[in-house]
Amino acid sequence: MAELKRINVGVIGTGWVGGIRANACAHNAIVDELHIAEIDPKRQAEIAAETNPTSITDDWRILIANEAIDVIVIAMTPETKRYPMVMAALEAGKNVFVEKPIAPTIEEAEAAYDLADAKALKISIGYSRRFDPRYVYVKKALNEGTIGDPVTCLVSRHSTRELGEKITGRSKMSPTSIGGVHDLDFVLWCLQPRKPIRVYSQTAGKLFSQTSDTPDHQWVMVTMDDGTTITVGVGWIMPIGYPNYVQAWIEVIGTDGALTIDDTHKEIQFNTAEHGIRYPLSSMPGEPVDHVFAGSMYDETSHFIEAVAYDKPAMVTRDEAILVMDVYNAADLSAERGEPVTLPRNDPTAG
Numbered sequence: 294m295a296e297l298k299r300i301n302v303g304v305i306g307t308g309w310v311g312g313i314r315a316n317a318c319a320h321n322a323i324v325d326e327l328h329i330a331e332i333d334p335k336r337q338a339e340i341a342a343e344t345n346p347t348s349i350t351d352d353w354r355i356l357i358a359n360e361a362i363d364v365i366v367i368a369m370t371p372e373t374k375r376y377p378m379v380m381a382a383l384e385a386g387k388n389v390f391v392e393k394p395i396a397p398t399i400e401e402a403e404a405a406y407d408l409a410d411a412k413a414l415k416i417s418i419g420y421s422r423r424f425d426p427r428y429v430y431v432k433k434a435l436n437e438g439t440i441g442d443p444v445t446c447l448v449s450r451h452s453t454r455e456l457g458e459k460i461t462g463r464s465k466m467s468p469t470s471i472g473g474v475h476d477l478d479f480v481l482w483c484l485q486p487r488k489p490i491r492v493y494s495q496t497a498g499k500l501f502s503q504t505s506d507t508p509d510h511q512w513v514m515v516t517m518d519d520g521t522t523i524t525v526g527v528g529w530i531m532p533i534g535y536p537n538y539v540q541a542w543i544e545v546i547g548t549d550g551a552l553t554i555d556d557t558h559k560e561i562q563f564n565t566a567e568h569g570i571r572y573p574l575s576s577m578p579g580e581p582v583d584h585v586f587a588g589s590m591y592d593e594t595s596h597f598i599e600a601v602a603y604d605k606p607a608m609v610t611r612d613e614a615i616l617v618m619d620v621y622n623a624a625d626l627s628a629e630r631g632e633p634v635t636l637p638r639n640d641p642t643a644g
């Protein structure tokens with residue numbers, strides 16, 4: 294029997310999402326050594342107790358300099374500080390898995406892909422919806438043509454305001470570039486090989502705008518080159534129903550059928566005298582429940598580890614990554630200008 298090829302992984306930033314990634318690595322038989330960089334001493338102690346890493350440090354450069362490490366997972370925040378880590382990891386010959394966004398600009402993302410290509414390294418982005426079977430079912434139905442020719446696709450997503458406050462507090466990014474990006478990636482992936490040709494977006498802000506310049510909600514409407522329309526909306530001001538609660542509603546209407554995905558997490562209601570009704574297991578990245586994980590992030594992490602260990606293609610190609618950035622940049626520009634933006638974009642005045 295062929296010997297199992299094990300690899301060593303370093304995780305930079307083990308907060309909420311990085312903590313899940315680190316645990317996924319610790320539970321993965323392909324991972325030999327797990328190394329962690331985390332600057333918060335309290336979080337360091339927690340994650341060390343959970344994952345029993347080979348090493349733990351507050352300096353990410355130590356992970357990059359460690360020649361034994363094959364894969365670097367980057368999940369630290371703020372997002373705006375990540376790009377130098379991506380480039381340093383690639384420069385040092387590490388395969389990289391990074392939470393979105395991969396880079397602040399398309400030019401920088403292209404440079405990261407160029408470097409990865411030049412060094413024959415894998416790089417991928419955490420677009421976790423691609424590992425949720427319900428979402429993948431949409432792609433399968435479209436590929437197989439069972440709902441006919443797609444006419445329109447809607448994804449409406451709302452998270453609770455404690456999540457919105459956490460996100461708006463750490464970087465100035467639009468709801469689409471930080472949250473809707475998952476849904477844009479998902480729909481564009483499902484509709485391949487169709488390409489977006491026009492983007493229109495509007496934002497609304499009445500709550501967070503009292504204390505910041507971050508909108509509460511953003512709608513994005515995309516027209517594809519075959520006439521299919523996409524509507525993706527994301528907001529982050531819902532009242533608390535469970536820590537980090539997120540609900541999404543998906544409708545895909547085609548010429549021969551319709552597909553509706555109810556991702557509103559109402560399937561488990563937990564009612565206590567103290568808190569009233571809560572919706573467990575409803576956070577976006579998922580969460581551990583004793584010996585199992587409720588959500589797609591473990592599978593997504595394992596997929597990248599297997600891609601590196603067995604030299605298989607990793608999910609999210611260069612073209613897919615750049616296209617999603619193009620669309621959310623166009624959406625932000627459209628919202629700013631109050632008019633549609635056409636793609637591909639050759640407008641030198643565009644940001």
Ligand SMILES: NC(=O)c1ccc[n+]([C@@H]2O[C@H](COP(=O)([O-])OP(=O)(O)OC[C@H]3O[C@@H](n4cnc5c(N)ncnc54)[C@H](O)[C@@H]3O)[C@@H](O)[C@H]2O)c1
Binds near residue numbers: 305392577
């Ligand atoms: N795929 C999904 O479904 C999904 C869902 C939510 C968030 N995300 C993404 O995950 C990323 C992380 O979000 P989060 O909510 O876990 O953030 P978080 O703030 O909970 O965690 C970030 C961690 O990074 C640590 N850190 C900061 N600077 C560091 C440094 N220089 N070196 C090492 N550690 C450092 C912090 O101490 C903190 O523990 C975000 O970019 C977000 O976009 C993805």
